[in-house]
Amino acid sequence: MTRLLELRRVNAGYGEFKVLHDVSLYVDKGEIVAVVGPNGAGKTTLLRTIMGYTTLYSGSVVFKSVDISGKRVHERVALGLTMVPEGRGIFPNLTVEENLLAGAYLERDKSKVRERLELVYSIFPRLKERRGQLAGSLSGGEAQMLALGRGLMTSPMLLLVDEMSLGLAPKVVLALFDLVVKLNKEYGLTMLVVEQHVKNALEISSRGYVLENGRVVLEGDGRSLLSNEMLKKAYLIY
Ligand SMILES: Nc1ncnc2c1ncn2[C@@H]1O[C@H](COP(=O)(O)OP(=O)(O)O)[C@@H](O)[C@H]1O
Ligand SMILES: [Mg+2]
Structure with a gap:
């Protein structure tokens, strides 16, 4: 270990x-x-x-x-290290995809960001379906998925x-x-x-x-x- x-x-x-x-x-x-x-x-x-x-x-x-x-x-x-905060901390007036991209703010390599986005979408197909929807209109469970997905955008260990x-x-x-x-x-x-x-x-x-x-x-x-x-x-x- x-x-x-x-x-x-x-x-x-x-x-x-x-x-x-x-x-x-x-x-x-x-x-x-x-x-x-x-x-x-x-x-x-x-x-x-x-x-x-x-x-x-x-x-x-x-x-x-x-x-x-x-x-x-x-x-x-x-x-x-990445933290998914209590209360989810997503931006309600941004779309699902914009929220996800905000999670990768430290990554300058655009192709890496794309790769991560696709990975997140493969884990959470629901987020892919709703990629253009405003995050504020998601259900509670979907919003939590988005918060988790955004956390994954930094490729945390x-x-x-x-x-x-x-x-x-x-x-x-x-x-x-x-x-x-x-x-x-x-x-x-x-x-x-x-x-x-x-x-x-x-x-x-x-x-x-x-x-x-x-x-x-x-x-x-x-x-x-x-x-x-x-x-x-x-x-x-x-
Ligand atoms: N930003 C802050 N400034 C000062 N005290 C805080 C702050 N956030 C939390 N506390 C205090 O720290 C203690 C622990 O809070 P917290 O870590 O939020 O507990 P939990 O997450 O287990 O409910 C509480 O007494 C709370 O009032
Ligand atoms: Mg707490």
């Missing part, structure tokens, strides 16, 4: 406000790893810290064996996905989780997914971390976490 990402005793937050306390975690190449926890636990802050959007007080973020703690966001993207299933109907959520598995299995994409759908997330993950009040309180392989009594009670898994 190759270690792709490692956080070592990370303390981070916003200005004076510390959110993450001594968070250590890792993601190996080829894994889907889940981070679950209640609202306000610091899950989004964790992903933002990996991307470089927060203040890092101490500890380090290591990606592909390089300490990237001091690197700027765009440098991290260029190295292979590790995709960070924040609360993909937020506000979506259970059937749509299941379809999205199937897509995540497909991206992992068929395209070899490594993913760190933050989720409130604890059961779904742990079922598709090799390992998981439970975050509470900015600390990792529990970690283990997906199966053992799913059968953990404390977790079952806290998140009503049955």
Whole structure:
């Protein structure tokens, strides 16, 4: 197993406000790893810290064996890190295709951009059908597909996905989780997914971390976490 990402005793937050306390975690190449926890636990802050959007007080973020703690966001993207933000962050007044192309803003080689676009369209045929449609007119599930597709436009080695299933109907959520598995299995994409759908997330993950009040309180392989009594009670898994 190759270690792709490692956080070592990370303390981070916003200005004076510390959110993450001594968070250590890792993601190996080829894994889907889940981070679950209640609202306000610091899950989004964790992903933002990996991307470089927060203040890092101490500890380090290591990606592909390089300490990237001091690197700027765009440098991290260029190295292979991409985040699909909570709330999807798509541009409603741009078309589906314009949104996808916006995801490849760092790539100057037009033929590469074209190639990636075709790859995204082959993974999400629905986006191809709707390529000329305004993103604001997509359904919730389609909008999330677009957010994922745009993330893929940077050719990430590790995709960070924040609360993909937020506000979506259970059937749509299941379809999205199937897509995540497909991206992992068929395209070899490594993913760190933050989720409130604890059961779904742990079922598709090799390992998981439970975050509470900015600390990792529990970690283990997906199966053992799913059968953990404390977790079952806290998140009503049955
Ligand atoms: N931009 C920000 N500035 C200051 N505090 C923030 C900011 N974003 C989030 N927080 C605070 O950080 C804590 C963790 O939030 P967040 O990482 O969004 O949790 P989660 O994603 O698990 O719901 C909360 O107390 C929240 O109020
Ligand atoms: Mg969040």
